[in-house]
Amino acid sequence: MSTDHSAFRSLRLEQVGRVFGAHNALKNLNLEIQRGEFVALLGPSGCGKSTALNCIAGLLTTSSGSIWLDDRRIDVLDAEERGFGMVFQNYALFPHMSVRQNIGFGLKMRDVPSAEIAKRVDQALATVRLESQADKLPGQLSGGQQQRVAIARAIVIEPPLVLMDEPLSNLDAKLRLEMRQEIRRIHAGLGSVTIYVTHDQDEALSLADRIVVLRDGEIRQVGTPEDLYMRPAKLDVADFMGFRNRINGRVAQQSGDQVVLDIGGVHVQGQARETITGPTAVASLRPDDLVAVAANEAGAFSALVEAIEYRGRDFFGSARLPDQTEVFFRSHHRLNAGEPVHLMADKSKLLIFNQEA
């Protein structure tokens, strides 16, 4: 079929774009992925992550740009010729074929001799631990089992690239956690590239070596899970990663990447993730890093409590600043709605961004 991929080093997307009528789904995507990496494409719905995956798979053609496997250009090839394994969101198992036939389908299409097919299918079944279900029809399996068949089917052809399109989104929470570990384990065993599309931040953080955050067809940030969690580079990425607080303030002082904002008279300091232009900026903070403190602590700003929830270890609250911005915070004591509260930001966790246009 195609050339031997086992020695490939990298997958490259160069200025890849995809337009649907008037809608620009992918805008000049540039990305390089090395062999052995587990890369997650993360973003809200409509951000273009599935479109990007389908372009890599060949199920969609690119409107502009090119895709390269080392020095071979692959975006000109049909999906049938690329030799990538793909796991679909709804599994896409052939309902009229047994598990064994489903898994062996890719090998059959490559004219692999049937003895060899049987051997490799058995290996794949062992990898996903489904030996006992080999002769059942997909309709007779549970969701988690179907998912494992889909994975086995994609990896048995020993592809250089395994593409996964939100494979766990249809499973319940417990199963999702179990399958996450399975997927990680299988990836490690294969030693090839896995590209994993998800909208679930936790999944991306736990599975990926590198995360690509997409929004509106553009890459917003690429980094390790720790990079993204601790140091999001853009306001919308921070928002997506759980920095729910966005507090506006006047820029009082700047030195290097440390910026001091004046928020209602109180000065708070944080790290700027981009060059701050303009007189005002946004302080971005996770709710857990904004704590309710005693009234007389310096550096705390005041707000009015709106609601408070018991979380066991502490309380989760929402409040309104004098300028009516809603903020979310943590408290060790129960508070009442309407009560004034003083909130202290952990300056090592506070990030400063320009205001969005």
Add this chain to the structure above:
Amino acid sequence: MDHKHQTGLKVRLAARGLDGVTLLVIPSVMLMIGLFIYPFFYGLWLSFNPKEGSFLANYARFFADPFLYETINKTLWIAMPATLINILFAVPVAFRVRLMQNQRWLTTLLVLPITLGTVLVAEGMLNYLGPQGWFNRTIMLLGLTAGPVKLVHNYWGVMLSLIITGFPFTFLLILSYVTGIDPALENAGKTLGARATSRFRHIFLPLLIPGLAITFCLSFVQAFSVFPSAVLLGAPAGPTRVISIAAYQAAFEEYDYSMASAIAMIMGFVQLGIVVAILSVRGLFYRGPAVGGKG
């Protein structure tokens, strides 16, 4: 005490789904029984009560007279090929059309022959396919034949009219089955290296066979009851003397309702027999939903 008993009955009936609303079905049910079920049984009974002879006289006469029993063959000889041709053409067309964004224009044009009906199509064909009609003129102009081809008042006229009125129906039915197959299955096939012909052979065809079987049954049954085309466009005394003509003649020319009922019964049973045969073969295949999993 009495009141409680009555309420109890109402509640129990309602739990089984029987209340005032359910009664709304009754008029339609009575209509169907009176106009469909009863005539069937009456016709069945009547067929065993011939004008003269024993109770099997009608059937005996049918199978003894070649002018009568050959109608089955002649009808099959028209209906089978017409249905098979329709399906053979409808499948590739459906596969192409399912990829189209705006199918409405095409389906509207294709629905035209069905809306116009068999009588109008017959008259149109008499004009268009006649020896002086545009069709013959065109093929003679193109040098494809020396003289006009006889396409009316024979077997071919009827065959063509069955294709014209039958193809749209077959096509629309198959299109609905094809679009009912989860598109992700084709995508999965592609990523696993299957080319278009392999995808058709291993993925689409097995999933389509149940639908094709049903389409065949519905189309065949329709073709087998061909009537106005066989008379107007065919040679109703000869090669296109179909079984519905025999039934009609018995009823309205010989005024032998008993014989007509017998012929209608025979017609019904031949259709039933073939449908049952096809459906039992269908039973051997995967008949579940053509989707790739949950979600």
Add this chain to the structure above:
Amino acid sequence: MNQLHILGRRLWIFSVWSLVAFFIVNLLAMIATVITSSTATRWLRSWLPDAYTFKWYLSAWSEFQLDDVLVTTFQVVFAVVALSGLFGVPAAYAMARRDFPGKNIVMLLFLLPMLVPPVTFGIPLATVLYKTGLGGTMAGVVLANLVPTVPFVILVMIPFIEQIDPKIESAARVFGASTFQLFWRILLPLLLPGMLAALLLVLVRTIAMFELTFLTAGPTSQTLVVALYYAVFAAGVRAVQSIDAMAVIYMAITVIWLIIALRFVNPAQIVTRAKQQPSAH
């Protein structure tokens, strides 16, 4: 290897579309022939008629008594439409909302007339109608045509009604609606689009329904399509152009109602016989 594949694929796509084009071109040409012929003074041995005239329409009108036939046709068609709605919609409502013992048999009862072709059940039906004295009368024709149309309305309406959340009706009851108010203010407005679609389809199908009317009509209860059949059947006696004029009148009526119906309906629904997915319009 790749080039051959691309060429092969293109050739295949071309042939399939050629087939479709061939079908459509011939279909439209066939219709055009009839229209041209109906306006021709004489058309014997040439591509196009010698001259054009509308006189055949006038002669067809009187020759075939089209005024009477049209009146009869519309009486029959509207009676069938009204009655199928009256019988079918309540029945569909009951089938959609209630699960009762024997429901499967009732469903089969409604499915059968759609699966069995008209000629097969038409002959026994005509026999019964003639025996009860309804044969040859307009009442008989209407009754015969109801056999496929009532189930059609039911089968089209059931998925439509199932889409209406029954909780809406419960909510109306909770807010104190009487049965009449429930029907008039809640159900009817929601059902109207579906009913309109179903009844328009019944109209189009009944205009074109030949076999049932043919088997049960008498000389005064013929619909247009049956009159057309007889005209074509006796073609040796009448002028072809006259018959074609009648055919054009028939076509015009059918097509006008088709266009009206298509405003509300997906074209594919005209052929709904048995199991079809409720169409997303």
